[in-house]
Amino acid sequence: MSVNPVDVKRRASLEPSAAPVVFGYDAAGTVEAVGSAVTTFSAGDEVWYAGDITRQGSNAELQAVDERIVGPKPKSLSFKDSAALPLTTITAWETLFERFGLTSDSRGDLLVLGAAGGVGSVMVQLAKALTGVRVIATASRADSQDWVRQMGADVVIDHHDLRAQALDVAPDGVDYLFSPHSKDNVETFAEVVRPFGHITAIDEPAGLDVLALKAKSIAWHWELMFTRPLFGYDLIAQQRLLTRTAELVDTGTLHTTVTKSIPSFDASGLTEAHRDVETGRMVGKVVVHR
Structure with missing residues (x-):
C-alpha cells in the first residue's frame, strides 16, 4: 500500500476514541474471498484500488472493499509498484477528463x-x-x-x-x-x-x-476521488477507470511513480512513510510492503 497526503490529514484530525481506526486507501493485493453477489472478481485475482473514506482502510492484512471500485492489477507491475497508482490516477483522470473535459x-x-x-x-x-x-x-x-x-x-x-x-x-x-x-x-x-x-x-x-x-x-x-464511494454514485466508473489504467501501464504508456519503498508492513514502516509525506517534499510516491 502507499501513503498519500490524505492519510496524513486524516490522522492529524482524528479525535481520541476507544474504537480502532484503520487508515490507508491505496492498495494492491490478492482477493482472498468474495461475497455471494460479487460478479467481477474471484478468489486469487490480483487487484488494485483506492478505497473508500467511509470504511476501514488498507493498513491491514485483510480489507473488505466494494468490487465496483476495484480493478485488475497491471500484469507488468509488482504489487508494491502497483500500489502507488490508484488514488493519484483516479484524481488525475477525473480532473483531466471529467472536470476539464479534455x-x-x-x-x-x-x-x-x-x-x-x-x-x-x-x-x-x-x-x-x-x-x-x-x-x-x-x-x-x-x-x-x-x-x-x-x-x-x-x-x-x-x-x-x-x-x-x-x-x-x-x-x-x-x-x-x-x-x-x-x-x-x-x-x-x-x-x-x-x-x-x-x-x-x-x-x-x-x-x-x-x-x-x-x-x-x-x-x-x-476534485475529490472519494466522491463516488462516499455517495454511492456511479461506482462502476472507478472499476472501468482502473481497468483502463492497468492497460495503459501494461502497454508502457503509464509508469509507476514509486520513488521509495519501505519493506516493513507494520507500525514502524507506516510511521516512516507518514513522516516522509509530512515533509511536503516527496517526489513521486512512497509505498509500504511486506
Missing part, C-alpha cells in the same frame, strides 16, 4: 502545480499520452524538476515565481490549471489563467475566496 483533440496549455507529487506525476503522464495539450509543470528543486521532465512535462517552471514564469511561457494565459495548493494563490491564478479558462483544486483551505476569478469568467472545479 480529449485526444484538446489543445492549449495545462499548468500542473506540484507536478512532482503523486497526483502531478500521473497527471503529466496522462495529459501527454491521451491529450494534445502542452504541459507546463511547476517544480522548484533540481531533483523534482528532473522528475517531472522524466514524466513528460514540456515546460518546467518554479512555483515560487509562478506569475512571472507562467506568463513568460504562456503570455495569453493557460487554459487549464490544476492546484493542490490554493491558499493565497487565487489572485495569482486569476492572472495566469486566460478568460473562460478552468481551474481544478484538490485542497480545501479555510475561507477560500474565488471572487478574483469572476472578471475572466474562470470556472472553479473541485
